[in-house]
Structures are given as structure tokens and as C-alpha cells.
Amino acid sequence: MQKINAVKGMNDILPEHSYNWLWLEEQFRVWLASYGYENIRTPIVEDTRLFIRSIGEITDIVEKEMYTFTDSLNGDNLTLRPEGTAGTLRAVIEHNLLYNSTQKLWYIGQMFRHERPQKGRYRQFYQLGVEALGFKGPDIDSEIILMQQDLWHRLGISANDVELQINCLGNKIERALHRENLIKYFEQHLDILDEDARRRLHKNPLRILDTKNPAMQNLVLDAPKLIDHLGDESLEHYTQWKCNLTNLGIKFVENPRLVRGLDYYNLSVFEWVSASLGAQGTLAAGGRYDPLIEELGGKPNYAIGFAIGIERVLLTLQELNKIPLKPGVEVFVANYGANTQSLSFKAAMLLRQNGYHVIQNLGDSSFKSQLKRAAGLNSRVCLIIGETEVVNKQVMVKFMEEQHQEAVPVDNLVNYLDSYLNRITKK
Numbered sequence: 321m322q323k324i325n326a327v328k329g330m331n332d333i334l335p336e337h338s339y340n341w342l343w344l345e346e347q348f349r350v351w352l353a354s355y356g357y358e359n360i361r362t363p364i365v366e367d368t369r370l371f372i373r374s375i376g377e378i379t380d381i382v383e384k385e386m387y388t389f390t391d392s393l394n395g396d397n398l399t400l401r402p403e404g405t406a407g408t409l410r411a412v413i414e415h416n417l418l419y420n421s422t423q424k425l426w427y428i429g430q431m432f433r434h435e436r437p438q439k440g441r442y443r444q445f446y447q448l449g450v451e452a453l454g455f456k457g458p459d460i461d462s463e464i465i466l467m468q469q470d471l472w473h474r475l476g477i478s479a480n481d482v483e484l485q486i487n488c489l490g491n492k493i494e495r496a497l498h499r500e501n502l503i504k505y506f507e508q509h510l511d512i513l514d515e516d517a518r519r520r521l522h523k524n525p526l527r528i529l530d531t532k533n534p535a536m537q538n539l540v541l542d543a544p545k546l547i548d549h550l551g552d553e554s555l556e557h558y559t560q561w562k563c564n565l566t567n568l569g570i571k572f573v574e575n576p577r578l579v580r581g582l583d584y585y586n587l588s589v590f591e592w593v594s595a596s597l598g599a600q601g602t603l604a605a606g607g608r609y610d611p612l613i614e615e616l617g618g619k620p621n622y623a624i625g626f627a628i629g630i631e632r633v634l635l636t637l638q639e640l641n642k643i644p645l646k647p648g649v650e651v652f653v654a655n656y657g658a659n660t661q662s663l664s665f666k667a668a669m670l671l672r673q674n675g676y677h678v679i680q681n682l683g684d685s686s687f688k689s690q691l692k693r694a695a696g697l698n699s700r701v702c703l704i705i706g707e708t709e710v711v712n713k714q715v716m717v718k719f720m721e722e723q724h725q726e727a728v729p730v731d732n733l734v735n736y737l738d739s740y741l742n743r744i745t746k747k
């Protein structure tokens with residue numbers, strides 16, 4: 321039969337790597353809890369209109385990256401989520417979570433974008449997303465940055481490994497003014513614009529600033545800057561934010577071209593860029609998106625958030641050698657000879673009930689190959705159960721690294737191991 325393989329750009333995460341993910345997710349959970357964020361889980365599939373309305377019609381994602389399909393059973397137009405903010409906000413509004421209340425939410429999960437697969441860019445990838453809703457800022461804007469810097473620090477990514485870029489996108493009126501000037505400017509340089517840019521010129525010229533086309537970099541660099549169109553209130557928000565960051569000792573670079581690939585942002589926006597991943601260097605990105613709540617049918621309110629690309633963080637951590645070694649199984653139980661199986665089951669269960677991670681020999685492998693297996697599993701302890709042990713109600717405890725072994729009565733096994741391994745009893 322012909323093999324059926326995974327869909328291009330969608331990866332399996334096998335046991336040799338999945339422990340990295342479990343480890344990283346545990347770091348995330350501890351970190352998020354320490355800032356008071358709560359988990360939210362929304363569907364992977366949403367009504368297509370949700371993404372068009374929130375991300376914006378003239379964006380890379382909506383124009384060419386969405387997995388959109390018609391449900392053949394009822395004709396619904398659905399999309400696999402390309403990002404998590406739209407679904408989260410939809411749920412928050414649908415369940416009225418902002419009624420007299422603020423929310424600090426996080427989620428983790430697969431996102432889908434039909435992009436050209438390469439290192440750090442996939443068609444199914446994972447994001448950790450954080451959304452703080454109901455806070456006007458700019459204090460929350462600073463806490464959001466502080467907490468991300470704290471995460472890098474916890475993971476062993478130093479300030480030299482990742483650069484924080486920030487910008488201020490102002491409000492709708494300021495952006496409209498900037499937009500007019502941008503159009504005028506680009507119209508004077510039509511010859512340099514590529515096809516994408518020409519198409520976007522009168523629809524969403526801000527997107528042109530986000531171009532990755534090298535031939536347009538100089539043009540874009542000299543384009544009118546949004547910052548020069550900001551009014552007092554936006555400038556005050558931006559200045560206060562920068563001032564907070566400086567006081568907190570956080571280094572940042574102002575990037576006037578940072579516009580983000582989604583339409584819903586206003587005021588503060590930021591990206592954390594790792595030097596080691598080239599064009600796929602953005603580890604995390606986000607900003608304020610106050611208008612989106614109203615856009616999706618909620619009452620006017622405040623919102624800020626960011627998303628972290630988990631594969632890119634893992635790639636960075638691998639390059640920096642910051643991922644802990646795969647933990648071995650604590651105890652392997654070997655048995656050989658007649659009637660040794662039931663004591664083997666008993667010892668394994670006893671240890672598991674006391675918090676140990678145990679793998680027991682199953683099947684009839686030779687004693688030698690069982691010991692090899694114990695070593696291959698990187699286990700600290702191998703229990704050996706032969707016919708003599710069964711008669712004496714004992715097990716032979718072999719410490720794999722220490723080259724030491726000792727017969728221990730089954731009834732005393734847990735105490736013995738607890739104290740030998742200097743372990744805090746998990747009873």
C-alpha cells in the first residue's frame with residue numbers, strides 16, 4: 321500500500337522533541353500564573369467573517385494565507401484560525417466577560433497559515449498568546465513588556481540574544497492622515513513599487529511598509545513616518561511607555577516601520593527579534609488593539625496582547641543550548657526466572673503509588689538485554705527480581721551510575737529509595 325504522509329508544512333512532534341515542548345509549556349504556565357493570567361480555550365475553527373473583520377481584508381493573512389473551506393454538510397464558511405486574538409475576543413464578547421471586569425487571559429495552540437514552509441515558518445505552528453483586556457495603559461503596556469523580558473530571562477535568553485523593537489501606531493484619525501501622505505509619496509515612486517505594493521497602494525498603504533522585498537527597502541525607509549502624524553494624546557501615551565521601559569531598565573529600539581501584519585492594532589506595538597533566526601527572527605509580537613472589541617460587537621474597551629511563536633523559541637533555545645537534557649525514567653524493574661512477574665508488578669505499583677516513574681520489563685527478554693534497556697532509558701535505579709528475591713520477599717536495588725547494589729525487603733523499598741535518593745517523599 322502507498323504511504324500517506326503528513327500535510328506539507330505541518331509537523332509531527334515526536335518523543336525525542338516533545339519533552340522539550342512539555343518542559344517549555346511548564347515554564348510558560350509557571351510564568352503566566354505569576355502575572356495572574358488565566359487560561360482560555362477556544363475552537364480551532366471559526367466563522368471566516370471573524371478573521372476578515374478583525375485581521376483586515378488587505379493583509380497577507382486574509383489575502384493569501386487562510387485555510388478557508390465550506391462545510392459540505394451545511395454550507396457554513398469556516399476558517400482554521402491563523403491567530404488567536406480574534407477567537408479569544410469573540411469568546412470574551414459572546415460570554416460578556418468584560419462586564420464590570422478586566423481580564424488577563426492566555427492560550428496555547430495550533431495556528432494555520434498557508435505560507436512557504438522553511439525553518440521557523442510552517443503551515444501549522446503553535447502560538448502562546450496573552451491578552452490583557454480592560455486596561456487603558458500605558459502601565460499595562462509596560463507590564464506586558466516586562467513580563468516578556470522576564471520570560472526570556474527565565475528561559476536563559478539574554479538581552480543580547482533578543483532585541484525589542486517598538487513603535488506607536490496612534491489612532492484612526494492620525495493613521496488616516498499618515499495614509500494620505502503615504503499614498504502621495506508612493507504615487508511619486510510607482511516605478512519602484514512591486515505588484516503587491518501597487519495593489520495595496522489605495523487599499524492599505526501601511527502594509528507596504530511591512531514589505532520584505534529588498535528592492536523596496538530604501539523607498540520604504542524614506543517614506544513619511546506615522547510618528548510625525550501623532551497628536552498630543554498618542555505622543556503622551558508613547559512617551560510615558562518609553563519612559564516606563566527606561567525606568568525598568570529595559571532596552572528597546574524604536575522602529576518607525578514596525579506596523580504589524582494585522583489591521584487591528586493602535587498605539588503601542590512591539591516585536592522581539594532574535595539575531596539567530598534570520599528572516600524568521602521574530603519570536604514574539606503584539607501590541608494594543610483597543611478598537612477591535614467594538615469592531616467585533618462589544619462595548620468600547622481597552623485591549624493589549626502578544627503572541628509568541630513556540631517553534632521559533634525552541635529553535636533559539638536549541639541554538640543557545642538552553643534546553644535541559646531529556647529526563648531518564650527513575651526506576652526500571654527487571655525480572656527473570658519462573659514466578660517473578662507478580663513481585664515485579666507489586667514492586668512497580670508500590671513505587672508508582674509513592675510518586676516514582678517506573679517502567680517494568682514486559683515480555684521475556686534476557687536479563688542482559690533488560691539491563692541494557694535500563695541503561696538505555698537512562699534510569700537511575702534498576703530493580704532486579706529473580707527467583708531468590710521472590711523466596712526472600714526482597715528486591716535487588718541496583719544504582720546504575722554508582723555501581724552499587726543492595727538487597728532490600730519489599731516492605732522497606734519505598735523508604736530505602738526515598739532516603740537513598742534523598743527524595744522528599746511524595747506520599
Ligand code: ATP
Nearest residue numbers: 435440441442445581602603604605627628629632
Ligand atoms: P512574520 O513577519 O515572521 O511572518 P507575523 O508578523 O506574520 O510574523 P504574527 O502574526 O505577529 O507573525 O505572529 C506572532 C508570532 O508567531 C511571530 O512572531 C512568529 O514567532 C510566529 N509565527 C507567525 N507565523 C508563523 C509561521 N508561519 N510559522 C511559525 N511561526 C510563526
Ligand code: MG
Nearest residue numbers: 380381435581
Ligand atoms: Mg507572517
